[in-house]
Amino acid sequence: MQINSHPGELTMINIISQPRIRNDTMDTLSSRIQNGDVPAVCRSCEARHGGVCSALTPAQLVELSKHSSRRTIDAGTEFIGQGESISSYSNILKGVVKLSKVMADGRQQIVGLQFAPDFMGRPFLGESRMAAEAAIDTEICVFPRRAIERLIAETPGLEHLLHSQALKELDEARDWMLTLGRKTAQEKVASFLALIASHSDPEAEEKSMFELPLSRADIADFLGLTIETVSRQMTKLRKEGIIQIENNRHVTVPDLGRLVAAAGND
Amino acid sequence: MQINSHPGELTMINIISQPRIRNDTMDTLSSRIQNGDVPAVCRSCEARHGGVCSALTPAQLVELSKHSSRRTIDAGTEFIGQGESISSYSNILKGVVKLSKVMADGRQQIVGLQFAPDFMGRPFLGESRMAAEAAIDTEICVFPRRAIERLIAETPGLEHLLHSQALKELDEARDWMLTLGRKTAQEKVASFLALIASHSDPEAEEKSMFELPLSRADIADFLGLTIETVSRQMTKLRKEGIIQIENNRHVTVPDLGRLVAAAGND
């Protein structure tokens, strides 16, 4: 296990003494929650609105926050191993996590990308069927397995929320199966870029600019290709004017429509 | 829509008058349910034990059975189209259903296989993101969308059951992503055979015999290959002694261990 905990940010208790950040906006968004009762740590937390915590009452938040802790995970560090037993769940607060499977001989496939404020963990199963690794610097809020499972049992809304997320991930996985099984290399790369664009800039209609959260090697593992093929297809898309590449990681898409067409989704 | 309804078997009401089948075994298995209160149609139904209905009380079963109907679907007929709006859910009672996605130019990928007593349908979403087609002759029990959603809201155990199935399907989809993205043609075919073997004969340790529920074309669409490649790899596996092929559809696996090794799962 290679979790990096920054001093003064590891536990909830330490964070409580920090100044609240962006509190005004949060209050606006969460008119239905009584902020006075919500733990201070949670008040500035994104996950309280989109993540698991949005299904909890203030009293439950208080209880859960006693057992949870924030962690910062550096890019490239694996924090759950394939086949490892699971003793905790977590919420992604910031960053991107890749879920991957490895074969005995080392062949690897990324089977999912998770963004904030996704919930991570496989409920009702003792061990992880894949590895989780931070693709870029990432912050998560970790809950002990026991606490979450108790909350699920007593809060139907929470199970509904996790069920919805599982269905969303299932839809994504099946979309990706079509990409892996039937698309050409160019379509695969375009599909990946379209996926990232839609996540980093959900309401963009035409133009989009973003930082790729994955290296070429990661992209290859996500698309079932090699690094070289990914690179060639990126240059091909660039020469066709569908994308512009600044710093290897920074991509501009002048016309999302053309990108989506190149991805084979017409 | 091409649903084939056999006269006398279409509605619950007609079935009520039929003799009960395998009633003794059923009673043994379901000691916790008062059979006297359970609708007669449901008493001989497999899905009452493994499927959605196992989470319902006898009173709920009675209510649901009033709105549900049995249907027989011939092999090869599509009964839900991609992008079609969903007005019902169903339980598979018998048979195999393939879920597939098609691209605009006709390329197709099977993204899931469902066996009895799986639940079919995408809760909380108005339209289907893929097509459903019977791979072999199949029987389903159809419930109106409204009825199921009402039951979910009032029965936490039902949502838990559907959540568990969604997680199971997600695990399967991700396993298949590894197969599609990183395995060779031979490993793909071996993986498919191993999958079918495990479904048709779950507790077999060494030897297994089964009927393939899919044609070569379907297998190709499931594996992201062509018919020809599937056929070649089947003969290759046969010549290597890993499988025996009787009638194109009937396969014998003398040593499951060797098959699993050929599938790349060591």
Add this chain to the structure above:
DNA sequence: GATGCGAATTGATCTGCATCAAGGTTGCGG
């Protein structure tokens, strides 16, 4: 700016699977 190193690109060649093209098998209706 020079140095060094991992990451990315680019080029040459190879190969696994697709594609194209015949046959062979099975089963059904006349």
Add this chain to the structure above:
DNA sequence: CCGCAACCTTGATGCAGATCAATTCGCATC
């Protein structure tokens, strides 16, 4: 028993993407 059609197998050839092999780029450190 024959002929047709759907399905499967087998063979010959082509090509997309893998593999092998240099560069080149980006960026941090001195």
